[in-house]
Amino acid sequence: MTNDNPRTDLIGLTFQGTDFPGLFHELADAMTRFGVEIIDVGQAVLGGSITLSFLVSSQHPEDFEVEMRRLAELRGLSLTLTPGMADDVHRLPGRAVVTLLADTVPAEALAEISAEVVHHGGNIDRVRRLARTPVTAIELDVSGVEVVELRRRVAEVSAESGCDASVAAAGLARRGRRLVVMDVDSTLIQDEVIEMLAAHAGREAEVAEVTERAMRGELDFAESLHARVAALEGLPVEVLDDVRAAIRLTPGARTLVRTLKRLGFTVGVVSGGFIEVVRPLADELGITYAQANTLEVADGKLTGRVLGEVVDREGKARALAHFAQNEGLPLERTVAIGDGANDLDMLALAGLGVAFNAKPVVRAQADAAVNVPYLDSVLFLLGISREDIEEADNLDVDSAAMSGTGA
Template sequence: MTNPATTDVVDLLPGLTHAVITITGPDRPGVSASAFRVLSSHDVQLLDVEQANFRGNLFLAAFVGIRADGLETLEQGLNETLSQYNQRVSIEVGEHVASSGQPRSTHVVVMLGNPVNAADVSAVGRTLANFDANIDRIRGISDYPVTGLELFCTIPNYTPGDGKAIREALAELTPRLGVDLAIEGAGLTRRAKRLVCFDCDSTLITGEVIEMLAAHAGKETEVAAVTERAMRGELDFEESLRERVKTLAGLDASVIDEVARDIELTPGARTTIRTLKKMGYRTAVVSGGFVQVLEDLAEDLQLDYVRANTLEIVDGKLTGNVVGKIVDRAAKAEFLKEFAQDSGLTMQQTVAVGDGANDIDMLSAAGLGVAFNAKPALKQIADTSVNTPFLDSVLYILGVPRSEIDDSDFKDGTYRKVPLH
């Protein structure tokens, strides 16, 4: 069966032939109105239209039905009318212009870099061509704090195995080009995302909460020793966390407030959360850190869900114990599923963002898993990786242009552009 999305559904009227009219020139008010007035006067059947303005340059294309014997007078009328606007008119006639139909992109490749240059686009184009993928259109999506491009492409006869192969091929380009590359399915699946869940340490915030607590308590050496044992594989995550928390026994609980005040958000985090909330997304943070430290931050950002470990406090002192079940790798994935169910969403509508091996299950369970400045083990299973220090890169992967983010922030008085150098 032919895919209806790839065929033209408007029937050509009897006696007409297909044609594509293109009009290019400087963008000015009145060009479109004048062009369509001429088409109307020549009884042209309008089948499809596309218009774009690129930095003051107009491109207007119309797929139409015309009478072959009226082509010359139509072209003359367009040229006479539009010459006052310095427009160039071209008409291509014949059934060949209708044979391909309007492209319906199957995938979107997002390029993020500082900068993205012509050689980078060429390399990505060659890689896509190796999979018979055709680039249908390209648009700029960001000029700050990184340059971002979206490449809408069509991959014929696509299979899930192709997706893995293309993703791996693009991943091999990333270190060579110094550009982050993400590929997603186009269409409703991409736009249906409605919940974004973030890891906390080194993702939503710049530091590690347990290390910040240790630093305030003068326990850095003890905590570092436990961390080293965990890195050697002598301890799993739960054992490592409990051992590190033990070093905090006897500390005054006021250290929690001190650390909470010192937390620094990852650049772009506040913009990311604010923008997602405006768009109707649910937002969440799941952390192997501690809920007492994150409560104020979660309230400030108006996060919908927060899950983290709970430090035991008795008589105003930390006991060195954690209350309840540890938020580990498996628990993070379960919490994501809980949030989706509570929000009435499918897992395909969720996004998870993290940086460490502890986030593997969560990113694997999400509809879109984003590895943010991540460890190699997480990058291997993630749908896409971001290696820039700016968390708002996640918005570009979701297809949100920087211009729309800035326009919205300007209207509500939250716009702020921080110099990068």
């Protein structure tokens, strides 16, 4: 909505220099003596340096400006005064959030991505750092862009620069409860369960080769699954216990699930692997939904067959849609995370599809790609900062200590 009566009697003030406790209060308190009305204010602190801007009106502008200059000089701050500013500058329609993610963000990536924003008629309105360890995450608030087209171009720049980047719609679409559904093998966990089972049969290398080809999209997944499961025939069912005990969670997996649940999100897993392994893992992490294939067992041994319909590429997408329906959530409010070709339909169906350390065919088609080894980095794509995560963890520790249950 536009302002029919824009103010042009305003003064813009921008202070820059070394930050110190109480600076904001000192400046605001000084303004009270000059009948100042605050129209807008913004502050950014980076590495101990501060930029603090006010848009104000004053009943005594001349005296007010003299006092502000005196205070700036006293505190060793630079001050830029801009009289006659208006307050009717609105953000351009078409809002988006661009998130950059890397060990350290290359200047070339930031330059190229910001160039794409400008090329598409947009403007970067705000910038904030979401995390600095173990990866750097930077978020750009952008206006005046078409999300789908900007996402396509940013994905191309990301692939060339080696810096992960995503583009998501801003505003209310980014807030509220969501459903997050992820693949299991090589996503939630570091392992491929079927290869771990095949190792007990002495056929790990053979099965691993078929798995790799299926994940690259070179083989039909259902056919490859039946071929690989056949290699397990005759294994005692107890090997499932051994495999469950040996599974390694992906770094950041617990943090991701824990944080999503604290936000009130629902988490699900869907796997081309086996429910005998996936369901206990989901229960341990507090994951609500789990869907995977079921191994046939006879006389205490694996038969080399699966029961029922195979959870393949299409089955994963159907599972996501079913989970969303159960939760009463539109598909726009879903996030899917996966690494292989059999995840592509699920990633395409979700409101945000994230390729996690994925095969090239998956990275090329996903909305966003994460190529750092920490699964909780996906949280930054949702606008959740490392400080938010750590603060929530500390609150849980404090609550446990107060209740006497320990951490």
